[in-house]
Amino acid sequence: MINSCSSDDNDNQNLSNNVNTSIDENPRSGDLVATITTNLVGNITYSLISESVTGAFTIGNDSGELRVADWQAFDFETNSSITAIVTATDGINISTYNINVNLNDMDDIWSFLNTSRTDYENAANGDWVIITESEYNDLANYLNETTKSGASDTDMFSSASIAPAGSPFTVANNNGENLPEGSYFIAFKYYSWDNNVVSNRVKLSTSSITGPYENIGGALPEHDSEYNHFVYKGSNNAISSTGYLAFYESVSMGYKNIQGNTNFWYATGDSNMLDSEDNTNAVFLYQGLSTTQKQWD
Structure with a gap:
């Protein structure tokens, strides 16, 4: 007073x-x-x-x-x-x-988590944490200088029906939805077709759409079908060039056929190089969230 x-x-x-x-x-x-x-x-x-x-x-x-x-x-x-x-x-x-x-000055990611805050606090750097859809959207909407990569919101929410993709494959949408130079990767979402999934991995390349790719953290925590959302704890290294996002689906994930999509690259299994190109209209339903401004410790 x-x-x-x-x-x-x-x-x-x-x-x-x-x-x-x-x-x-x-x-x-x-x-x-x-x-x-x-x-x-x-x-x-x-x-x-x-x-x-x-x-x-x-x-x-x-x-x-x-x-x-x-x-x-x-x-x-x-x-x-x-x-x-x-x-x-x-x-x-x-x-x-x-x-x-x-x-x-606070950890801005922590600030926008409510339901998942304790899990985030208890996680070690390099861990993935399951979060809610609203928490993912808050990070996307309220963190500074954010970019979405992998699949655009327009494709994610298009009226096209969702179909199951084959597995196991590593896939990368080649649609120009990439991470800008200087980005910190912070969150991820995708559509799972199966339950009790434990082996899927998020991958990032700073060379080209075909790789080589490196895993971001370990495997995603166990999760079930439909859209799942995750945050990455302790993203401390900004990428030095454009980043390309890929995803290893150990079991089937969702995709949509959308006219005008260019192509995607893929490889069988959990691979760090993509050796095959497909020119159909498939868009794989995965999306990464990054920012060029570090807003956490």
Whole structure:
């Protein structure tokens, strides 16, 4: 709680106060930042006069509670601190508060996990963690500078029916949906046709669509049919050139036939080189999520 000074004079006063506080980045809209109190008496009105990021704060006119308005403004990588000016008046005297809110740098991936947060905390670097669809979408929508690779959302959500692909194969969509240079790979989703899957692997090449590929972490955790979503813990090395994403399906995964798709490359089994090309309209339903800005420790 922050208290201002006041005067016993009845003349107009402008009492300047510096208020410094800190909160974790990525709060929720409505979270309390600080409560401004004053020694002024009577009916006090609080007003938000200015803010360094428009729409960041809201102030309770009669409570002095400074709260988060636009939570997305509270991103450490964009704004490590946010300032504002608040006034309190009893109709005669005015107290002015210069607010400085420092943001604590957090693991942004952790911030956007709710259901899966404990599993993520307990995972070691290099582990895959199963997450929910909404958590995957939050990472895609709210982390900075993200890119989707493998299959586009347009293909993922097209009206074409899903069919089972043959297995075991390593496949790579050759559709230009690649990782930009400087990317950190952070999450993955795909459509499984089978249950109790334990051996599937995500692969990345920085050479070409045909490889050579390296595994990203180990095998994905056991999962069942339909869309599955995963996050990769401890992605600490940015790729030095364009990245190509491939997937080893130990059992059948889903694909769609979509007119206009160019081709895909594949190899039998768990392979780090793809030696065969198919020019049908098949799009394999796997997608990677990456960012060119490291937002975690």
